Amino acid sequence: MTGWDRLRGLVDGRLRLPEDSGFDERTRPFNERFRDVRPAAVLSAAGPTDVGRAIRWSRDSGVPIVARGGGHSYAGNSVNQGLVLDLRDVDGVHVDPSTALVTVGGGTRMKEIYTALRKYDMTLPLGNSHDVGIGGLVLGGGVSVVSRAMGLTCDALVSTRVVLADGTTVTCSETENADLFWACRGGGGGNFGVNTSFTFQARPVPATSTCLVLWDRPYAVEVVAVMQEIMRDAPPEFAARIGVSRAPVGDGVVSVVGQHLGSADELRELMAPALATAPATRVDIADRSYWEAADYLHHTTAGGAFAVRTRCTPEPLPEDALRTMVTAIEAWPGSANPDGAGVALFTWGGVINDVPATETAFPHRDTLFLVSMDTSWQPDESPEVVRKNLDWLTALHRDMGAFAPDTSYVNFTDPDLDDWRTAYHGPNAPRLAQVKRRYDPDRVFSFSQAI
Numbered sequence: 001m002t003g004w005d006r007l008r009g010l011v012d013g014r015l016r017l018p019e020d021s022g023f024d025e026r027t028r029p030f031n032e033r034f035r036d037v038r039p040a041a042v043l044s045a046a047g048p049t050d051v052g053r054a055i056r057w058s059r060d061s062g063v064p065i066v067a068r069g070g071g072h073s074y075a076g077n078s079v080n081q082g083l084v085l086d087l088r089d090v091d092g093v094h095v096d097p098s099t100a101l102v103t104v105g106g107g108t109r110m111k112e113i114y115t116a117l118r119k120y121d122m123t124l125p126l127g128n129s130h131d132v133g134i135g136g137l138v139l140g141g142g143v144s145v146v147s148r149a150m151g152l153t154c155d156a157l158v159s160t161r162v163v164l165a166d167g168t169t170v171t172c173s174e175t176e177n178a179d180l181f182w183a184c185r186g187g188g189g190g191n192f193g194v195n196t197s198f199t200f201q202a203r204p205v206p207a208t209s210t211c212l213v214l215w216d217r218p219y220a221v222e223v224v225a226v227m228q229e230i231m232r233d234a235p236p237e238f239a240a241r242i243g244v245s246r247a248p249v250g251d252g253v254v255s256v257v258g259q260h261l262g263s264a265d266e267l268r269e270l271m272a273p274a275l276a277t278a279p280a281t282r283v284d285i286a287d288r289s290y291w292e293a294a295d296y297l298h299h300t301t302a303g304g305a306f307a308v309r310t311r312c313t314p315e316p317l318p319e320d321a322l323r324t325m326v327t328a329i330e331a332w333p334g335s336a337n338p339d340g341a342g343v344a345l346f347t348w349g350g351v352i353n354d355v356p357a358t359e360t361a362f363p364h365r366d367t368l369f370l371v372s373m374d375t376s377w378q379p380d381e382s383p384e385v386v387r388k389n390l391d392w393l394t395a396l397h398r399d400m401g402a403f404a405p406d407t408s409y410v411n412f413t414d415p416d417l418d419d420w421r422t423a424y425h426g427p428n429a430p431r432l433a434q435v436k437r438r439y440d441p442d443r444v445f446s447f448s449q450a451i
């Protein structure tokens with residue numbers, strides 16, 4: 001009997017080998033930069049019990065195991081060369097309307113959670129893409145367009161069930177296994193065990209409005225400078241992504257995409273200084289219900305292969321930084337991926353920063369903007385194109401180091417980061433290492449940037 005036959009006999013879920021139908025769909029990383037990493041097998045866990053069985057089997061057989069939620073890790077962290085533990089059937093959403101507690105399976109994706117919450121007009125801070133998994137999102141923090149007013153996804157977490165490296169299951173919360181609970185709130189997915197469920201405190205949906213405003217790229221420095229001032233002084237109810245980007249075709253664009261938990265009239269007033277700075281090519285500011293806004297802000301992408309590097313800044317970037325950014329974007333080497341390249345400033349702060357940096361494992365509690373620099377290419381483009389794009393991004397990330405510290409968001413995972421422990425985890429790195437030693441002393445859960 002092979003090891004795979006033995007595993008098949010232990011579990012209720014289906015084990016697939018590379019030649020089986022459905023294998024690629026259950027193992028392919030969203031970021032096709034890592035599409036050549038091919039696992040030996042994938043087990044679609046039928047439920048939490050299978051998770052424990054698979055972990056024990058992996059330990060006994062010496063085959064490395066990795067959990068896959070939505071598969072959206074930027075660094076391909078949910079695929080390995082051993083066994084992928086596919087959590088897509090460890091899903092489901094239970095809403096208790098009397099307490100507003102929402103329990104979701106560890107492999108549930110955003111779309112299913114939004115759909116369930118919508119029936120009750122309740123919400124949580126969630127990601128803006130249908131297929132992102134709740135596991136990766138919450139374990140790394142989870143920043144939503146409403147986080148300035150409602151906190152991070154991990155701030156809404158009340159408890160979670162975790163299957164540990166020895167195959168046993170524990171519940172953790174503020175009062176039970178509190179050190180593991182602390183680590184599950186922002187320490188990063190895949191490190192301590194496999195979370196089979198998460199319980200969150202939801203809240204009623206507020207009235208909202210949204211904005212989408214576009215300008216031509218030559219106005220980038222002026223518009224981004226004014227937008228930074230607007231966001232520094234804005235109430236926590238308003239959050240925006242301020243972007244400067246280029247695609248393979250066209251001259252590029254400056255964009256502001258945001259949501260305000262208030263009226264469109266208030267939002268127009270907040271945006272007025274930016275609208276007065278330069279002529280916009282598109283202005284769409286409108287009242288939208290919370291659910292219309294979620295659809296409107298849904299992130300669409302061409303996919304393909306990409307790389308993202310981040311820095312967190314507590315202050316608006318100075319004009320020199322904006323010029324550095326724009327000059328780099330003008331010099332983008334190009335590729336055939338319609339997503340192109342660019343820099344986006346995601347507004348953080350608000351109530352995110354009311355929590356002390358060491359109270360949860362998510363350390364970036366003094367950030368005003370996450371500065372996210374990205375480039376993309378098609379997986380079949382030449383190694384020369386890939387190299388030029390990665391070199392371009394490395395140079396931009398380095399040059400922005402003059403203006404923003406070496407701090408990075410673990411969920412915008414950057415496999416090329418040197419001192420990732422400090423950049424991702426800051427003052428929480430030593431305590432995360434202690435939790436790792438306690439719950440996974442043999443490093444059953446391992447990947448290149450594992451704690």
Ligand SMILES: Cc1cc2nc3c(=O)[nH]c(=O)nc-3n(C[C@H](O)[C@H](O)[C@H](O)COP(=O)(O)OP(=O)(O)OC[C@H]3O[C@@H](n4cnc5c(N)ncnc54)[C@H](O)[C@@H]3O)c2cc1C
Pocket residue numbers: 030066067068069070071072073074076077078087106107126127128129131132133134135136137139140141142143144188189190191193194195196299301411412
């Ligand atoms: C299109 C897109 C939109 C995004 N939007 C947002 C956004 O709005 N806000 C934001 O903060 N981030 C966003 N992200 C980043 C996202 O939070 C991370 O990529 C996240 O890790 C994805 O989670 P996943 O479960 O889909 O990924 P996976 O690749 O499946 O998992 C990521 C890591 O978490 C581990 N993991 C997954 N599930 C579990 C589990 N149940 N138990 C233990 N470990 C687990 C995996 O082993 C892996 O190490 C986005 C990413 C993409 C590609």
